[in-house]
Amino acid sequence: MFRLLKNGDVYAPEHIGKADILICNDKIVDIAEHIDFDYPGTEVVDLEGRKVIPGVIDQHIHVTGGGGESGFTSKVTEVGLSDLVRGGVCTVVGVLGTDSISRNVESLLAKVKALNEEGLTAYCYTGSYDYPSPTVTGSVGRDIALIDEVIGVKICISDHRYAGITRKELTKLAAAARVAGLVGKKPGVVHIHMGAGKKGLKDVFKIIEKTDIPVKTFRPTHAKNNLKDMMKLAKMGGYVDFTASPPSGCAAIMKEFMAEAPDGSVTMSSDSNGSMPVWNEKNELIGIKAAESTGVYETMVALHLEQGLPLEEALKPCTVNVAKALNLYPRKGCLKPDSDADILVLDGDELKLYEMYAKGKKMMAEGKPIVKGYFEK
Structure with missing residues (x-):
């Protein structure tokens, strides 16, 4: 599955600035100022005005x-x-x-x-x-x-x-x-x-x-x-x-x-x-x-x-x-091509946690977890 995160203010953690992030399954494929990618079924997420950081x-x-x-x-x-x-x-x-x-x-x-x-x-x-x-x-x-x-x-x-x-x-x-x-x-x-x-x-x-x-x-x-x-x-x-x-x-x-x-x-x-x-x-x-x-x-x-x-x-x-x-870098701890797609999206000046992706899987939307453990209510 492909997902394209567009227009986020990216900290990798070094400040990259406004950029697009292309994810394939659990990995980051590319980070660039502008990515044109129109593979069928790709989910495009507009992050204009939001910050993007490593998990x-x-x-x-x-x-x-x-x-x-x-x-x-x-x-x-x-x-x-x-x-x-x-x-x-x-x-x-x-x-x-x-x-x-x-x-x-x-x-x-x-x-x-x-x-x-x-x-x-x-x-x-x-x-x-x-x-x-x-x-x-x-x-x-x-x-x-x-x-x-x-x-x-x-x-x-x-x-x-x-x-x-x-x-x-x-x-x-x-x-x-x-x-x-x-x-x-x-x-x-x-x-x-x-x-x-x-x-x-x-x-x-x-x-x-x-x-x-x-x-x-x-x-x-x-x-x-x-x-x-x-x-x-x-x-x-x-x-x-x-x-x-x-x-x-x-x-x-x-x-x-x-x-x-x-x-x-x-x-x-x-x-x-x-x-x-x-x-x-x-x-x-x-x-x-x-x-x-x-x-x-x-x-x-x-x-x-x-x-x-x-x-x-x-x-x-x-x-x-x-x-x-922990010898996990650069698979973890950064936003780079070939890194795991562990990504947080922050909203507003107070840096509220807005979205979370763990190995490319979306786990939070609009500030709320959308996944639960086996017996969580």
Whole structure:
């Protein structure tokens, strides 16, 4: 099927300006100032006055639900397809979190497979906060190398909920992920939940100093918990991930951080469907809520409209930067010929999400999802 998007103001994420985009099935065929194409059955969509950007890549979503820090009733529900569409999310990486007792990697993998069947692009990390890491095959390395959807391993450090992983064990985990990534042609990363604990990234820095494991193997998220260590890692050549909540507050911190950090080093993710617990100084739970899948998109908009970043710069942390970090570029994270047709259409000065195409399939029209998951009402 051919679809021709005409007259949109295209950000790829670099600003191209007014252009036409020709899509064939799931791929972008061409982008040009004017495309004449009259193949029978081609759908022509006029986007005059609207902006066109790459689809959001969200590398940290609890697709099977997170939480559980306040008993079984505090387990967050799994994400629905329409929830992701509302956030403009075309590519998702699923994670486990605190609870790997009543949740497991097998169910995470099954949910990721379901999201792929529903039209998105979905991956996951094996492991959780726990150590030794829960896996499907019994080995972190085998999970990463042999299971198509598994691209790395999740772990927790510097947090009162961590499993007591030592520096030596973290070194072995990173080495296993690194080698498995090479064997399986995957990123092979250690996706790190970094809490606000005393050690920060000290163990990671020591491993980088004492071993030959590349700095980019370590991918800490929740950057706001320790901005000093995160900046140090970024300047060493690593990637730093911000959790996009609350959007306005996150955008303000990100703008300041991005002004000093190396270009391309900053990404952001939503932590959607994970719990957002509030702890006091004694690490006692005093409140809890769930993150939403719209967080990344809303933070991107806030970076542009509230913090004054050019739109092409505001887009980078949720498009091209994360695509390169996960070895998905240029298939993902940009609008180019041969890229996947993951496309968002924005309406008005407030950049409201108007249309979404995931691998060429239309999933949102006039600001509303037009697809639902299997059991969504």
